[in-house]
Amino acid sequence: MQGKAGPARDGLIGSLLHGLEILEMFDRDRDVIGIGEMARHLGLHRSTASRLAATLASAGYLEPVGEPGRYRLAGKLVVLGELASPGGDVRGVALPFLTGLVDQLGETGHLAVLEGDEAVTVEVVDGWHSVRMHSWVGKRSPAHCSSMGKALLADLSPDDVDALYPGSALEVRTAHTIADLGHLKQYLAVVRSCGYAVDWQELEVHLCCVAAPVFDRSGRAVASISVSGPDSRIHEASVTSIAPAVRRAAWQISERLGAPRHVPGWRQHPDDEAAAGHDFPDEQEAR
Numbered sequence: 001m002q003g004k005a006g007p008a009r010d011g012l013i014g015s016l017l018h019g020l021e022i023l024e025m026f027d028r029d030r031d032v033i034g035i036g037e038m039a040r041h042l043g044l045h046r047s048t049a050s051r052l053a054a055t056l057a058s059a060g061y062l063e064p065v066g067e068p069g070r071y072r073l074a075g076k077l078v079v080l081g082e083l084a085s086p087g088g089d090v091r092g093v094a095l096p097f098l099t100g101l102v103d104q105l106g107e108t109g110h111l112a113v114l115e116g117d118e119a120v121t122v123e124v125v126d127g128w129h130s131v132r133m134h135s136w137v138g139k140r141s142p143a144h145c146s147s148m149g150k151a152l153l154a155d156l157s158p159d160d161v162d163a164l165y166p167g168s169a170l171e172v173r174t175a176h177t178i179a180d181l182g183h184l185k186q187y188l189a190v191v192r193s194c195g196y197a198v199d200w201q202e203l204e205v206h207l208c209c210v211a212a213p214v215f216d217r218s219g220r221a222v223a224s225i226s227v228s229g230p231d232s233r234i235h236e237a238s239v240t241s242i243a244p245a246v247r248r249a250a251w252q253i254s255e256r257l258g259a260p261r262h263v264p265g266w267r268q269h270p271d272d273e274a275a276a277g278h279d280f281p282d283e284q285e286a287r
Contacts, residue, residue: 018042019052023061026073028136035069090214090223091123094253098125098225101249105242107227107234108135111214112148115140117164119149119224129229144170144184145177147199147211148224153184154191155213155221155266161185176201195267196243197224201231208234210242212250213266217258225250244270 022038039049053071056062060076094111102109102125111123121139143149144165153161161184168181178184191197199209211226227246228234234242248270251259261269 015052018044019056022049022052022056023073023077028138032065032070032072034071090253090257093256094214094223094225095123095125097249097252097256098123101225101227101245102127104245105227107229107242110135110148110211110226110228111223112146112152112211112226113223114143114149114152117143119143119146119152121148122223127227127229129233135228141203142171142173145173145199145202146226147197147209147228148226150184150188150191150197150199151211151213151224151226152221154188154197158185161188173203174201174205178202192266194243195270196247198239198243199228206231210234210239210246212243212247213254214250215254215257215259215263217260219260219263222257223253225253 021042022033025033025038025041035046035050035053038044038053039046042049042052044052050069053062053069057064057071057074060074062071063074064070065072090113091111098109098111106127106129108127109125110121112119112121114120118140119142121135121137121141124135124137141149143153153164156164162181165181165184170177170179170181170184172179178187187197196210196212199207199211201208203209207228208231209226209228211224213221214223214225216222225246227242251270261272267273
């Protein structure tokens with residue numbers, strides 16, 4: 001029987017593809033999977049699925065748990081994930097500055113990269129407030145309704161944004177979500193002019209986030225950092241103090257990555273603004 005992956009293409013090993021597909025079945029809500037479920041998912045006999053799982057376990061990628069025939073992911077994948085995770089080099093540079101930002105503001109801090117039209121969280125530092133956002137490494141959020149995603153989308157060309165969103169309508173998560181491509185492009189221009197992005201309850205009700213891009217030596221936004229918290233603490237009045245702190249931390253990370261002092265199309269470096277006596281830009285007014 002052929003699995004859902006279909007027959008192996010010329011030069012590829014079908015059993016290896018099936019094994020990888022088993023690994024991809026696991027997620028946060030399904031961390032233990034039985035042989036029967038694997039067999040049904042792959043469209044294979046139970047005995048074949050059992051041999052595949054046993055092979056993965058022998059190699060250190062799965063481990064038995066509970067009753068016979070049930071498995072969970074094993075530790076070897078954690079090691080490989082650390083090596084292969086998006087923005088791996090950025091994580092080490094960003095973590096001290098992200099931690100300092102969280103110590104200063106108390107809100108949960110995140111580091112994310114853009115994968116297609118999703119913002120993928122690659123680092124989390126928990127805030128010290130008793131009520132705080134719960135997040136995790138590997139979380140994926142629609143880029144157009146998360147502050148981290150919008151900070152990264154703003155660095156793309158209009159053609160690249162169009163390619164990510166071929167239809168004019170966008171996925172709506174709350175009543176506050178930007179719902180069409182035209183309004184998204186308008187907001188991305190605001191992000192570039194202000195140097196930061198805000199999620200005003202667009203991803204989750206009562207959750208607000210402030211993010212700024214992290215640039216590499218080529219001046220490309222390779223990641224973004226954010227702080228997230230309830231709308232009782234992150235609101236129009238508090239953003240005037242939160243956004244400068246987030247933006248400054250993002251620039252500190254960027255400088256460690258060798259970013260140029262001026263990135264074309266983006267708000268100037270915060271130190272240059274201070275030297276020139278410019279007021280910090282207000283995202284609400286710019287909208």
